[in-house]
Amino acid sequence: MTGEQKESIHQMRAEKFSYSQIAASLGISLNTVKSYCRRNGLQGNLSQTAKGDDTVCQQCGKRLYQKQKQKPKKFCSDECRHAWWKDHQDQLHKKAVYVLTCAHCGTSFQSYGNKKRKYCSHACYIKDRFGEENAS
Template identity: 55%
Template sequence: MNDLQRKVIGKLRNKGVGYKAIAQKLGLSVNTVKSHCRRNGLTGNRSGTDAIEVLFCKKCGKKLTQTEGAKQKSFCSDECRLSWWKEHPDKVKRKAYYELICAYCHKAFYSYGNKNRKYCSHECYIADRFGGGLS
């Protein structure tokens, strides 16, 4: 990359042009443009589609302060986060359900988060481990 390209990158970033568009205009790699911008303080959301928006807590509506380079916050505190998720269990994306067969009674059961579970209930575990019939 030459000095002219560096100057053009700076001007375009200050006008709000994104990394990809700059790379295409100058015939450079997107990663080259990103690296140059990081080294020279030209990072941040510059393009119109990536504009920084003011966000508010999902629970209480308090304005959130975002940390640059970190994951975007949705809640102002742990209390708000926990109470919001408690009120909205339908929004939880649970993907770790496993259908298994009980080692004792041989009935199918679902286990969440543990694919190595052997028994459908504590009663089946006790009966299999210490002997005895099903009640």
Template identity: 55%
Template structure:
């Protein structure tokens, strides 16, 4: 591998190209490209390949987001913003497993998320059901 190929590998890797695409473009073995990238901290574990896309902002605080090449696109700048946004927008949560019940103790209608075998609306009604059985 000559110096020109090394420079091309560095440029292509920074542009986000995979090892296989680089090896095909330069006519070098994929393993040679991988080992060169690892020796020069250009591997996939090294997250130094950042890029800025125009118009992509944090949903909560509206700061510009810096995306990492080859990784799922960010929507929030931090966990704090992510939690705040989801707490402010509960209607955006796609809840598919909501079940409707009537409590056998108090007769109140209630909903349960993710538990289709639930019987009581609260711990208090559950406690009353235990007291009724013992009498």
């Protein structure tokens, strides 16, 4: 593939041409166009790239490419998503928070997403399960 063809592919993808349209106009294989676009970050439907704050990862600032007919991405990876959730607990809208009482020590605790939980901690489970009492 020549440098002129590479430049043409970049320009045509920016103008929202499909892979098949690019391949036909440049006279090269469809798979060659797809491979080149994938290696250079030109894949997907570029007409649906997000504008404004949605174009970068909320955690690390890395550029995001949005795909058509998919929910817009907010994070570049699971690691960034988990880190953001950990740092921004106050901004999460948790709907399944249950206030329960520990079967061993009787203290009140919160459980997210599991209303059948019986113990506030693993230590209470072990003490209740194997009959060990608190030393206090």
